[in-house]
Amino acid sequence: MWAELKARLLNAGTAYITGVSADEYIARSRAGPGAGKAGSIFFSMDGRRVRLTLSDTGFVEIQHTGNGQALLRYEGEEYSGILEKPGLHCPRQAYLTITGSCIFQCRYCNVWKSPGPRRSIDEIEEMVTSVFPDIDAISLTSGVLTDIHEEERYTLEVVRRLQKFHLPIGVSIYPDPETPRRLKDAGVSEVKFNLETATSQLFSIMCPGLVRDDALTALRAAVPLFGRNHVFSNIILGLGETDEEMTACIEQLCQDGILPVIRPLTPGGDLIDLHAPLPDRIIRIARIHEEMLREYDLDPNAALTMCPSCTGCDLIPGRDT
Known part of the structure; x- marks a missing residue:
């Protein structure tokens, strides 16, 4: 039910x-x-x-x-x-945005249309302190203030400061090929690099100026560092992909030891006039997702941070099904 x-x-x-x-x-x-x-x-x-x-x-x-x-x-x-009372953004986590603005203009996103400031490291520490110890994890995401490399450097500073809480830390930023290694060395527990779309063609339409293969390369590099069940990628359901294209994307990620997070579209940004996928399709894709996870021996229940741990926005096989 x-x-x-x-x-x-x-x-x-x-x-x-x-x-x-x-x-x-x-x-x-x-x-x-x-x-x-x-x-x-x-x-x-x-x-x-x-x-x-x-x-x-x-x-x-x-x-x-x-x-x-x-x-x-x-x-x-x-x-x-x-x-459920939220910690920061969601229950049992301090899930917060480092930089509330972005130089990129992904069509489904509201951040570039309503830019906010970058939080200082002191502010971020104070925010986590305000909900500690009533949290089990810290999760960090970010826009891009100037360029992806500067954003990563700042994120690494934040991670190092937050190690004092001795909680698992998950990070979701736009990566380059060496990002997984640097995040691991800084003490990050899990990473999420988002492919966003089921196909490269859709990505070029939805995320002008970004390169989908950069995220895929980083995801594959992250698996031996963080381990299976601790590397994630959001894929938005409802951007115009077919079921076959979504299935192929899910299987590709699972084959590589990456947990797909299938996110039903929330219309926003330039896509405010679109509709969320119908319930039957959400269920249908979730069943395919569940089969793929079973076939490739992946388990979202092992996730410690971010979206697979929260489950609020997605139908997560093994946790909701």
Whole structure:
């Protein structure tokens, strides 16, 4: 039941809150699907969670009945669960954006349209301190302030400062071929370099100025350094790829020991007029994803940080299915 419900909720994308004030349960983002929006809420049933963006025009109602207890109502059905308090951005993690602006203009992204500042290392340390010890991991992502090499150098400084918390640290930045080695040497536990699209042709349309093969090269280099189940790549579902193209992409990553994270499109940026993929397609691709993970002996349950650990925005085989 959960997988089907979550697929429907990911398709809906938004929710509105009623009942008792839920301010302490609202997360706000400077990157990812929620960048530049009103915030999001994490609804959980039986230890499984979904993240929904808050909107007064949402079709999903979440009634907070107090102390985190909640009722979710959608399409004539009601479900009892809880609201999870976010650490930073998501439950049980300090997941934060280092640089809130970007020189690149990926068409699905809001960051370049609503640029924010770069956080200082002191500010980042203070933010992690504010939620410690109620977190299990630290995850870092970033835009690109001037160029990818300068962004990596700054990220490495941040990582070194945050080692004091003795928590697993995951990092998602735009890499060059040597990025995995430098991140590993700095003490990073896991990495996520995003291919973003199922095909190179789509990538050239969606991410002008970037090179998809750079990410793929770095992903392959990262596996022997970080180990299987600790190297990830987001692939957006719903950019115009066919099921066959998505299947081929998933299999390529799994063959290389990389965990694919299949992210249903959240319309934004230049793609605000597109629609999220239908629930049937989300489920269908998740089943293919599950089969590939099993065939190549990969397990998202082993993930310590970032999206595979959170699961809020994606249907994760083995955790949601």
